[in-house]
Amino acid sequence: MKEGGSGFLMMAAAVSPSAGGGAYPSPAVVVPTPSPYSFSVASTRWSSSRPSIRISGLFLRATVLVFSFASSLALATTMNNNHPEDEKSFHEYPEFVYSFVVTTLSFFYSAYQLFKGVSDIAYNRCLFISDKTSDYVSFVLDQLAGYLLLSCSSVTALGIHQELERRSNTSLKKAAIVCVCMSFAAFFITALCAILSGYKLSKRIMW
Numbered sequence: 001m002k003e004g005g006s007g008f009l010m011m012a013a014a015v016s017p018s019a020g021g022g023a024y025p026s027p028a029v030v031v032p033t034p035s036p037y038s039f040s041v042a043s044t045r046w047s048s049s050r051p052s053i054r055i056s057g058l059f060l061r062a063t064v065l066v067f068s069f070a071s072s073l074a075l076a077t078t079m080n081n082n083h084p085e086d087e088k089s090f091h092e093y094p095e096f097v098y099s100f101v102v103t104t105l106s107f108f109y110s111a112y113q114l115f116k117g118v119s120d121i122a123y124n125r126c127l128f129i130s131d132k133t134s135d136y137v138s139f140v141l142d143q144l145a146g147y148l149l150l151s152c153s154s155v156t157a158l159g160i161h162q163e164l165e166r167r168s169n170t171s172l173k174k175a176a177i178v179c180v181c182m183s184f185a186a187f188f189i190t191a192l193c194a195i196l197s198g199y200k201l202s203k204r205i206m207w
Helices: 002-015 037-076 094-123 131-163 171-206
Strands: none
Touching (some): 037 094, 094 131
């Protein structure tokens, strides 16, 4: 009986999980599943940087809003000139009309983007369309707005040189100079907004 009992114990030890070559695999050789911690770190960094990006975007949009309004207002002040021989309104010059229209559109577009940015921070999402679609639209429209602002600055500068070169320092000429400066500043900041929109879009696509 002793020999039989000892043989039974030896067989049990051979098939026990603690044995090295047993029928059951050892826990030491079990390969753990890959942890998603590395991916969550990247997404956490992106989500933690989003508030600062949104605040920077709001500041840029507000600056473009102010510059676009100042550029439009500078030309609008010459609409009621009462001296047709010396002073003319800006609507008699197609270059200045184009600049006024572009800066006015830039003002309304910046106002929309500013409202959208505030709603994104308040509700943590876009109210009207999806966030990805909003990033696509903002990236495209920022480039279009930058192109229009640069073109109106060039056209207005050309109009100052061609139409007002033989005149004295009239109020329209001063207003056109202010318009050029403000519209070019708005273009520069809109270009920064386009870069920021591209960065946000690339991050959204990647993560």
